[in-house]
Every structure is written in C-alpha cells, then in structure tokens.
Amino acid sequence: MFKKVLVANRGEVAVRIIRTLKEMGIQTVAIYSTADQNALHVQIADEAICVGGPKPQDSYINMKNVISAAVLTGSEAIHPGYGFLSENDLFAEMVGDVGIKWIGPRPETIDLMGNKEHARNEMRKADVPVIPGSLGYIHTVDEAREVADEIGYPVLLKAAAGGGGKGMRFIYKPEELKENFENAQAEAEINYGDHHMYIEKVMLDCRHIEMQVIRDQFGNVVCFPERNCSLQRRNQKVMEESPASSMTPENRADMIDVVTKAVNAIDYENTGTIEFLQDQEGNFYFMEMNTRIQVEHPVTEMVTGLDLVRLQVLVAAGEKLPLTQADVQIKGHAIEMRLTAERSDANFAPSAGKVDFVFLPTGGPGVRIDSALYSGDMIQPFYDSMIAKLIAHDDTREEAIAKLSRMIEETTVSGVSTSQDFQLEILKDQGVLNDEVTTKYLENVFMPKWEAAQAEKEEAAE
Template sequence: MFSKILIANRGEIAVRIIRACRELGIQTVAVYSEADKEALHTEMADEAICIGPARSKDSYLNMQAILSAALVTNAEAIHPGFGFLSENSLFSTMCRECSIKFIGPSEKTIDEMGNKIHARQLMKAAGVPVIPGSDGAIHTLKEAEKIADTVGYPVMLKAAAGGGGKGIRKVLKKAELEKNFNSAKAEAKAAFGDDSMYLEKIIYPARHIEVQILGDQAGNVIHLGERDCSLQRNNQKVLEEAPSIVIDQKQRDMLGSIAVRAGKAVNYESAGTIEFLRDETGNFYFMEMNTRIQVEHPITEMVTGIDIVKKQIKIASGEPLGLKQEEVTFKGHSIECRINAENPAFNFAPSPGKIHTLLLPSGGLGLRVDSAMYSGVTIPPYYDSMIAKIIVHGEDRLDALMKMQRALGEFVSEGVITNVEFQMDLISHPNVLFGDYDTSFLQTTFLPEWRESE
C-alpha cells in the first residue's frame, strides 16, 4: 500500500479522497491554486503545495507543476479525482515515466475510450449494442448528410474527443445540419484541439443509465449496479438515483453483464462507468465510457456499502478486487442532488463570493453531505460551480425522496445564491415523485413550468 498520495484536484472530491486516504493510513499532499489558498482540502491534507495562479490552465491543468509537487514531497501515487487531468493520457504517461502511480486506468485505455469513435468500434467488436450512426470520423458536411439520411432524423452530432457537453448539437431536420455541423466542429476544435465529429441517431425519449464497474490489475471486472442520470440540463446531470426504477431484475442482470464485458474488452483497471441510453421499448445502447471516478459515485456506495475511492486506491497499489460478483449486494434506494453556487432564475448564472453563514444538513440515518465549503470561505469564479452534494439513502424510493426533501430544507447558505430551492422544487414535482421522466424532462417540461411559477 502507498504511504503518501498527492491529490491533483480541488473542492469536494479532493476532500473525499483525503478522507479515504486517512482511513487507509495514507498521508496526503494537497495541491492548490492561489485562489484556493484557504480551501478546505489544503487544511485537511498532511501537506499542501501551491502550483500556480488561479486559472485552471496555470494550476490544476499544469502537469509539470503537479508532478514537481509529487516528486518533492515523495508522493508515490497521484489521484486525479474527476475533471481536470483525470482522463488525460499524457498526464498518466508522465506519471509512469516519473515512477509515480496514476490512480486510474492505463493511458492506453484512456485513449481508447476517450476517443468516442474508437470507443464505438471497440464496443461493437465486443458485442456491446451501440447507437446507429457513423462507424468512423466525419470530416465533411457531405459525409454527415449521407449518414443522417441513412439513420434518419433527428440525429446528434458529437465531438470525437468530447466531454462535458462540448461539441454536441441536436439536429432535428436536414435544413439544420449545416449550421450545427460547422458550429459543433468549431467548438470541438476550441475545447479539445480536435474537430473530428461523429453522428448518431437520437434515442428519444430516453433514460440515461450508467453502470459502475471496478477492474483490477489481474483482469477481474465486476459491476456495482446502475444509476439513473436522466435528469439533466444542457447535457449536465442535476440529480441522480440508484437503482433505476424503469428496469426489472432481468434487464439489470443483462446490463451488468454487458458492462462487465465492455470493461474486460479494454482490460479496465480502476473505477469507471459504462453509460447507456434506454429507449421506449427497453433496448439499451452504449453511449460512452468514463474512465474515472464519477461525481455521483456516492449513491452506488450507499446501496452497496462499498467504498469506491478506497477500492480505486487498493487496486492501484496492486491489490486484487477481493470481491466476486455474487458477493455484491444491493439494499434500498439512494438519491444525490448537486448543490451549485448559481442562480437558476437568471439562466443558472454562476454565483461566486464569500459564504457568510453555512449550515449543512446533518443528523438522521442515511444522510451524507460531500462538500468542501465552510462559513467564511470564498467561492472563486474560476472553477465549476458545484459546492456540495447531498446524498440520502432510504429503505425504498419514497423513503429516500422524503429524506432528500428534509435535507434540502435544512440547507442554509448566506452570501451566495444556490440552486437548493430549485432542487427542492424538482424533487417535489409529480413526474419526479413517480419516476416518470427522461433526459428531455427538465429542459422541455420542468423548466418552463418552473420559470412560469417564478
């Protein structure tokens, strides 16, 4: 086992990793930007090193500075968390060349699954159902038109190197294709330095279902069940729950088996997710693989009792999974709400600033809050606006829903605007209460109703 790990991240995920390391008896090194000098993760870690100015490109994306911090502190491994460098194969390679263990999959796997076109081809070869669409990269409008005519409109244009909702365009009819194709390519080039595109048939309406997998260095892969992430705004998840209520046990077993097969096809090591879209008739289609820990991993931890971050660390140190598929059990229902410093009434504009008063919900069985916030801290304007995650676990879905409503009602923050009331309205909506929603619900149904009521 490692004696010291550097966390190449910030915010609640950095705090989450530090806590897991402390429970494993591992010392930690925090890195921070000048804007995060007083951040909670810098106070909690055994050591903390400033790696640059506030902007991400000068700090949390500065590979040389992070590796230098690891070398001078004698850290044996680096945990990248999510976002930033977590799916950067070059950074993984640089860690290996510096004899530092990157806590995640190999750079080969990151490259294979990071390029969405290559990922589609690999999954198709492994017998994993993929969405009808292009088999390779699309470089010209003429190619896009031909494939779209074949699979039928509506279609989705996606950046091959995409992520975070960038380089994605929905095209409802042929007349809209040229404008969206050009804008998506330009956005992909600016965001990823690669304007390669691919095209898929839109599965609509759909549920966004992802399966958590774990793989060790010996080739063993298991799944930890599924999560329903269909409540989204602009392709960004807002609320997640586990398990999904729209699939039965037979489908659940089938989906888990497919996810394991997908993981084995790329010799997956560490924690990752296989993401699917489920259509109205119950068919599942592979969408993408995330080769990192997910924001919503706590709900899987709540229903399985398995600490995924600890598993990541143990796997990276060379330990076997120590868990067979039949030993994974599921209990109850879990829901996560993402709490952001943003103003929903003004198109979710970020709301940075100083938190004068903060009271996080606490107490009661089955409640967990992952956050790096505290009274007096300043939320900088340079990073993602998520400041906390409220996670509840109940005996069943109704119990979990009621606990979440109670927890949201106890959340108090003064000094910045948050989306707490928005989440309260969402979790209380009849469609959400009855599980009658899909990936379009928030944008096309809930938001118009909510804005009208405001």
C-alpha cells in the same frame, strides 16, 4: 500499499478522496491554486503545495507543475478525482514516466475510450449494443448529411474528444445541419483542440442508465448497481439515483454481462463507468465510457456500503479485489442532487463571493453531504459551480425523496446564491415523483413551468 498519495484536484472530491486515504493510513498531499490557499482540502491534507495561479490552466491542469509537486513531496501515487486531468492520457503517461503510480486505468485505455468514435468501434467488436450512427469520423457537412439521411432525423452531433456537452448539437431537420455542424466543430476545436466529430441517432423517450465497474490487474471484475441519471439540464446531470426503477433483474443481469464483456475486451484496470441509453422496451445501447470515478459515485456507495475510492487505491497498489460480484447487494435506494453556486432565477448565472454562513444537514441515518464548503469560504469564479452534493438513502425511493427534500430545506448558505429552490421544485414535480423522467424531461416539461413561474415572480415584484 502506498505511503503517500497526491490528490490532483480541489473542492469536494479532493476532500472526499483525502478522507479515505487518511482512513487507510496513507499520508496525503493536496495541491492548490493561489485562489484556493484557504480551501478545505488544503486544510485537511497532511501536506499542501501551490501549483500556480487561479486559472485551471495555470494550476490544476498544469501537468508539469502537478507532477513536480508529486516528485518534490515524495508522493508514490496520484489520484486525479474527476474533471481537470482525470481523463488526460498524456498526463497519466507522464505520471508513470517519473515512477509514480496513476490511480486509474492505463494511459492507452484512457486514450482509447476518451475518443468516442474509437470507443464505439471497440464496443462493436466486443458485441456491445451501440447506438446507430457514423462508423468513423465526420469531417464535413456533406458527410454529416449523408449519415443523417441514412439513419434518419433527429440526430446528435458529438465531438469525438472531450465531454460535458461541449461540441454537442441536436439536429431535428436537414436545414439545421450546416450551421450546427460548423458551430459544434468550432466549439470542439476550442475546448479540446480536436475538430473530429461523429453522429449518432437520437433515441427519443430514453433514460440515461449507467453502470460503474472495477477490474483488477488479475482480471477480476465487479459491477455495481446501475444509476439512473436521466434528469439533465444542458446535457449536465442534475439528479442521480440507484437503483433504476426501469431496470428489471433480467435487465440488470444483462447489463452486468455486457459491462463485464466490455472491460475484459479492452483489458481495463481500475474503476470506470459505462453509460447507456435505455429505450421504453428496456433495451440499452452504449453511449460512452468515463475512465475515472464519477460525481455520482456516492449513491452507489450508499446502496452497497462499499468505499469505491478505497477499492481504486487497492487495485492501483496491485492488490486483488477483496470482493466478488456475489458480494454486491442492493440495499434500499439512494438519490443525489448537486447544490451549485448559481442564480437559478436568472438563467443559472454563476454566483461567486464570500460565504458568510453555511449550514448543511449532516445528521441522521441515511444522510450524506459531500462538500468542501465552510463559513468564511470563498466561491471562486474560476471553477465549476458545484459546491455540495446532498445524498439521501432509505428503504424506498419515496422515502429517499422525502429525506432529500428535508435535507435541502434545512440547507442554509448566505453570501452567494444557490440552486436550492430549483432543487426543491424538482423534488415536488409529479413526473419526478412518479419516476417518469427521460433525458429530455427537464428541458421539455419541467423548465417551461419553472421559467413561467420565475416570470410571474418578477412581474409581481415590479
């Protein structure tokens, strides 16, 4: 087992990883930017080393500086968390080249599955159902038009590299194609240094269902209960839950078979998540694979009682998985919502500054808060706006929603604006309560009502 691990991240995910490493008796090393010198992950790690200035490119994604920090501190492994360098195959390769273990899949696997078109082709070879779309890269508007005409509108343009909604455009009719293609391609080039695009059919009234999986170097595979991540704003997940009520035991068994087949086909190692779209008939189709731990992994941990980060570390250290598929049981229901430092009443503008006071409701059964927030903390303008994840677990979905609502109501953060009111309204929405949510529900149904309510408040205040 490793004696010392460097955590190449910040915020709540760095704190969460450091806690498990400490419980495993492993020494921890935090990295930080000059803006984060007083951050919680820096305070709780056994060692901490500055890797550069406040901008991510100068620190958290400065590959040479991060690797130098690992070498200087004698770290035997690097855990990347999610975001930043977590799906950078070059960085993973550089880590291995200096004799440090990467807690994640092999660099060539990250490269393969990180390119969405290559991933789709690989899944087709493995007989995994894939959303209809282009069979290769789309380079020009004319090529895009030809594929769109063949599969039918609406279509979704996607950057082959990267994720998080960048370089993505929904096209509902032919006349929208040219301008959107050029804009999406330019955005992909700016964000990923890669202009390659592909097209897939837009599947309407679908749910976003994903399954986390782990595979060790001996070929043992364990799949975890699926997560429903359909509630999304601007292609970003807002709420995640497990299990998905739209999944029957037969659906779940089929998905486990497909995911197992997929990871075996690419000789995957460590944990990852395969994301699917599920139609109204229960059929599911491969979208992409994230080759890392995910933001929403706590809901999986809550319904299984397993520590996924611990399993990651064990597999990276060359050990066999200490459990089999039969050991994974679903216990109750878990829901997660992301608290962000944003002004939800002002088109979700970011809110940075000093946190004067914070209270997060950490007590009671089935309550979990993943956060690095504390009174006196500084919310920096350089990083993602998420400041906490609130996770509730109970016997049923209804009870979990009630618990999560109570948790959000109790949450108090002063000094910066948060998405607290927005989250509460979501949990009161009848469509959400009835679990009638598809990937476009928030955008097409909830947001118009929310925006109208905000406009009424502004008028009343004038």
